[in-house]
Each structure stands twice: as structure tokens, then as C-alpha cells.
Amino acid sequence: MNVKTLHDKLIQYMARCLNLEENSFVEEYGGTLQVISRFNFYIPCLYIDQIRTSSKHADSAAMTFLLQDKELEGLEFEKDNEWFKAPVLPHAIFVNVGDQMEIMSNGIFKSAIHRVVPNPEKERISLPLFCGPAQHKEIGPLKALITKDQPAIYKSVKNYNEIFFRYHPTGIRPITTVKMT
Numbered sequence: 137m138n139v140k141t142l143h144d145k146l147i148q149y150m151a152r153c154l155n156l157e158e159n160s161f162v163e164e165y166g167g168t169l170q171v172i173s174r175f176n177f178y179i180p181c182l183y184i185d186q187i188r189t190s191s192k193h194a195d196s197a198a199m200t201f202l203l204q205d206k207e208l209e210g211l212e213f214e215k216d217n218e219w220f221k222a223p224v225l226p227h228a229i230f231v232n233v234g235d236q237m238e239i240m241s242n243g244i245f246k247s248a249i250h251r252v253v254p255n256p257e258k259e260r261i262s263l264p265l266f267c268g269p270a271q272h273k274e275i276g277p278l279k280a281l282i283t284k285d286q287p288a289i290y291k292s293v294k295n296y297n298e299i300f301f302r303y304h305p306t307g308i309r310p311i312t313t314v315k316m317t
């Protein structure tokens with residue numbers, strides 16, 4: 137199964153979980169899936185507290201597929217102000233919800249806040265695939281998820297990656313800048 141097939145299946149199931157027509161998210165993407173891959177190589181590092189704090193983020197993508205280091209843990213997720221370690225599961229693909237899925241689902245699927253804790257002695261690698269709509273496509277909360285009781289909480293956006301990389305280094309959580317006021 138290739139990445140597009142896996143990705144599209146997953147967002148079809150996610151649409152069905154919300155009682156939506158199964159292609160609702162696929163159609164919001166406008167027919168193009170953009171996949172950006174990155175190879176993360178973490179050198180041994182003693183500045184554990186600084187890196188732990190500065191690496192906190194949620195991904196800009198809609199969905200991230202992440203292949204983690206086969207031996208070394210390091211990834212942690214935040215829930216209710218507590219941090220939880222992602223286990224080392226060789227060859228497993230971790231799936232994260234990113235900001236663009238939070239926007240399209242009108243806040244129902246929350247983007248996962250995570251961070252990486254460096255190891256003082258060993259190198260670590262990871263390979264994320266950031267999947268989302270093409271950047272020229274405007275996306276927003278799906279119409280079927282906007283009601284009188286639950287109005288749109290996010291604005292429609294284009295090129296969210298640009299917004300993300302403008303705000304992320306400043307410490308402002310990028311998704312908060314596209315909230316309805």
C-alpha cells in the first residue's frame with residue numbers, strides 16, 4: 137500500500153467517524169495530496185531541558201506518518217498538561233493529527249502536541265512524512281461541521297505552512313492565529 141492510499145483511507149475513516157460522507161476530507165484537499173518528507177538526525181546532546189522545551193510543537197500538516205528510531209525513545213506527547221512517552225515500536229508507523237486536520241474538522245480532531253527529548257550519549261533518527269492539501273488550496277472547517285450550535289472556530293486558510301513557519305519560531309502557537317475572533 138502506498139502513502140496516498142493509506143492516507144486517503146485513513147481520512148475516509150475519520151470522516152465516517154464524524155458521520156460525514158466518506159470523501160469529505162479528501163474533497164477539501166481538492167484532489168491533490170502534498171507529502172513532504174524530512175529525515176531527522178539528532179546528535180547526542182547534553183542540553184536536554186532546553187531541547188525538550190524548544191522542540192514542543194504540533195505539526196503543520198493534516199496528518200503525519202512517522203517512522204521512529206528502532207532503538208531509542210525520545211518522542212513525547214502532551215495530554216491534559218502531562219507528557220507521555222511514545223514507545224519504541226520498530227517498523228510501526230505513528231500517525232499524528234496535525235493543525236490542518238484540526239482546522240478542517242473545526243476543532244474536533246485536535247492536533248497532537250509533541251516534543252523530542254534528546255539523548256546525552258546516542259544518536260537518534262526519525263522519518264516523518266507530512267501529508268496535507270496542496271498549499272495553493274484554500275481549506276477551512278468543513279461546511280457539514282458548521283452549525284448554529286457549533287460555529288466555525290477557524291478561518292479558511294491558504295498556504296498554512298507559511299503561516300506555521302512564520303509563527304512557530306516566535307513561540308506563538310500557529311493555529312491560534314487562524315482562529316475566528
Ligand SMILES: O=C(O)CCC(=O)C(=O)O
Nearest residue numbers: 176195204211252262264
Ligand atoms: O523525531 C521524532 O520522533 C518526531 C519528529 C517531529 O515531531 C517532527 O519532525 O515534526
Ligand SMILES: [Fe+2]
Nearest residue numbers: 193194195250
Ligand atoms: Fe512533529
